[in-house]
Amino acid sequence: MARSAAPALDRDRLVGAAFALLEEEGLEGLSMRRLAARLGVQAPALYWHIADKGELLGLMAQDIYAPAYAGVPHAAHWRDWLRGFGHALRATFATHRDGARLCASAPAPRDRDVADHAARIAAPLAALGLDQGRALAFVASVISFALGWASFEANGPMHDYLDEMLDFDESFDIGLKALVSGFADACPGR
Amino acid sequence: MARSAAPALDRDRLVGAAFALLEEEGLEGLSMRRLAARLGVQAPALYWHIADKGELLGLMAQDIYAPAYAGVPHAAHWRDWLRGFGHALRATFATHRDGARLCASAPAPRDRDVADHAARIAAPLAALGLDQGRALAFVASVISFALGWASFEANGPMHDYLDEMLDFDESFDIGLKALVSGFADACPGR
DNA sequence: ATTGACTGTTTAACACTGTTAAGTCAACAT
DNA sequence: ATGTTGACTTAACAGTGTTAAACAGTCAAT
Numbered sequence: 001m002a003r004s005a006a007p008a009l010d011r012d013r014l015v016g017a018a019f020a021l022l023e024e025e026g027l028e029g030l031s032m033r034r035l036a037a038r039l040g041v042q043a044p045a046l047y048w049h050i051a052d053k054g055e056l057l058g059l060m061a062q063d064i065y066a067p068a069y070a071g072v073p074h075a076a077h078w079r080d081w082l083r084g085f086g087h088a089l090r091a092t093f094a095t096h097r098d099g100a101r102l103c104a105s106a107p108a109p110r111d112r113d114v115a116d117h118a119a120r121i122a123a124p125l126a127a128l129g130l131d132q133g134r135a136l137a138f139v140a141s142v143i144s145f146a147l148g149w150a151s152f153e154a155n156g157p158m159h160d161y162l163d164e165m166l167d168f169d170e171s172f173d174i175g176l177k178a179l180v181s182g183f184a185d186a187c188p189g190r
Numbered sequence: 191m192a193r194s195a196a197p198a199l200d201r202d203r204l205v206g207a208a209f210a211l212l213e214e215e216g217l218e219g220l221s222m223r224r225l226a227a228r229l230g231v232q233a234p235a236l237y238w239h240i241a242d243k244g245e246l247l248g249l250m251a252q253d254i255y256a257p258a259y260a261g262v263p264h265a266a267h268w269r270d271w272l273r274g275f276g277h278a279l280r281a282t283f284a285t286h287r288d289g290a291r292l293c294a295s296a297p298a299p300r301d302r303d304v305a306d307h308a309a310r311i312a313a314p315l316a317a318l319g320l321d322q323g324r325a326l327a328f329v330a331s332v333i334s335f336a337l338g339w340a341s342f343e344a345n346g347p348m349h350d351y352l353d354e355m356l357d358f359d360e361s362f363d364i365g366l367k368a369l370v371s372g373f374a375d376a377c378p379g380r
Numbered sequence: 381a382t383t384g385a386c387t388g389t390t391t392a393a394c395a396c397t398g399t400t401a402a403g404t405c406a407a408c409a410t
Numbered sequence: 411a412t413g414t415t416g417a418c419t420t421a422a423c424a425g426t427g428t429t430a431a432a433c434a435g436t437c438a439a440t
Contacts, residue, residue: 009388044430145331145338152330161298177376182371186368199417222397222398238418393428402420
C-alpha cells in the first residue's frame with residue numbers, strides 16, 4: 001500500500017506549478033504541455049494525477065476561494081461578514097493573475113454532497129443568525145458581484161476605457177456597500 | 191466601387207450564423223471552421239471580413255448588450271432605470287446560450303473614443319439627474335452583478351448544486367434590488 | 381529467484397484549434 | 411486586351427487537450 005518510491009509528482013506539486021505558470025504566462029499560457037515541461041515531465045503524465053484540465057482548474061479555483069473564506073475578519077453582524085467576504089474575494093482574485101477569469105471558467109466539482117456543501121457555504125452567516133436560504137442568496141450575490149467586477153476590471157481594453165474616469169477600488173467599495181446594506185430590506189427585524 | 195457580384199458573405203451574415211452556431215453547440219463548439227462550414231465556405235474566408243475571432247466575439251457581445259440597453263422601460267428615477275437595466279441584462283444573457291460567458295471573455299473594441307463611449311453609457315442616467323462619475327460606477331456595478339450572476343448560474347454543476355435550495359430568479363431580484371436601493375446611501379439628496 | 385501486479389511515466393498518435401501565405405478565378409475599369 | 415481588386419480556396423504552421431499502448435521500476439507472493 002505505502003510505496004516508498006518517491007513519485008516526484010502529486011496533485012499538490014501539480015497545482016503549485018500550475019499557479020506559478022499562471023502567474024508567468026496568464027490563463028492563455030496555462031497549457032498541459034507547458035505545465036508538464038515545467039515539472040520536467042511529459043504531458044500525459046499529468047493525467048495520472050488528474051482526470052482532465054477541468055479538474056485542474058477546479059482545484060485551482062478552490063485554492064483561490066479558500067483563503068477568501070478564511071481571510072474574512074471576525075464580524076459581529078452578518079452584514080459586516082458579507083462586506084469582509086466581498087473585499088477578501090476581490091483581494092484573492094487580484095493576487096492571482098487572471099484569477100477571476102479562472103474561477104468563472106472552472107467547473108465545479110461534481111461528486112460532492114450538495115446539502116453539505118451548501119451548509120458549509122452558509123455556515124458563517126448561519127452562525128450570525130441568518131437562515132440558510134437567505135444566507136445562500138446573499139453569498140451568491142456577493143460572489144457574483146465580486147466575480148463580475150473582477151472580470152470586468154480584468155478585461156484589458158475595457159479597463160483602459162474606464163481607468164481614466166473611474167476609481168475601481170472606490171467604485172467596488174461603493175457597490176459592495178450598497179449591495180450589502182440593501183439586504184436589510186429583504187430581511188425582517190435586524 | 192459598387193460591385194454587382196453578390197459577395198454571399200458579410201459581417202452581418204457572419205455574426206448571424208455565429209449566433210445560430212452558438213445556440214446549437216455552445217461556446218466551446220463555436221469554432222471558425224464550424225462557422226465557415228455552416229456558411230458553406232472555407233475557414234480562412236472569414237478572415238476577409240473580420241480580423242480575428244476576438245473581433246467576432248466582440249461583435250456578438252455588442253449584439254447581446256445592445257438590446258439590453260434598448261429594452262429598459264421608461265423610468266422616472268435613475269434607480270428604476272438601473273433596476274430595469276439589470277433585469278434586461280439578465281434577460282439578454284439568458285436569451286443566448288452561454289451569453290454571459292461570451293460577454294465576459296469578449297475583448298472590448300479598441301478603436302473607439304473613450305469619452306464618447308463613457309458618455310453614451312452614462313447618458314440614460316445623466317438624463318435622470320445623475321453626475322457622470324456616479325452614473326458610470328453604478329452602471330458598472332449593475333453590469334458586474336448581472337454578469338457575475340449569469341456566469342454563476344450558467345456554471346452547470348454549480349447550478350445543480352444550488353438549484354435545489356435557491357430560487358435563482360427570486361435571489362437575483364433580491365440582490366439587484368439591494369444593490370440599487372443601497373446606492374441611495376452613496377448619493378446626496380434624493 | 382521468478383512471477384505477477386501495480387505505479388508512474390514515456391512515446392506516438394488523433395482530432396482538433398486559430399491563423400497566415402500563397403494561389404485562383406470572376407468582375408470590373410481602363 | 412490588360413491590369414486591378416474583391417472574395418475565396420488550398421496548404422500549411424504551430425499549437426491544443428486527450429487517449430492508447432508500451433515500458434521501467436518497485437512491491438508482494440510464490
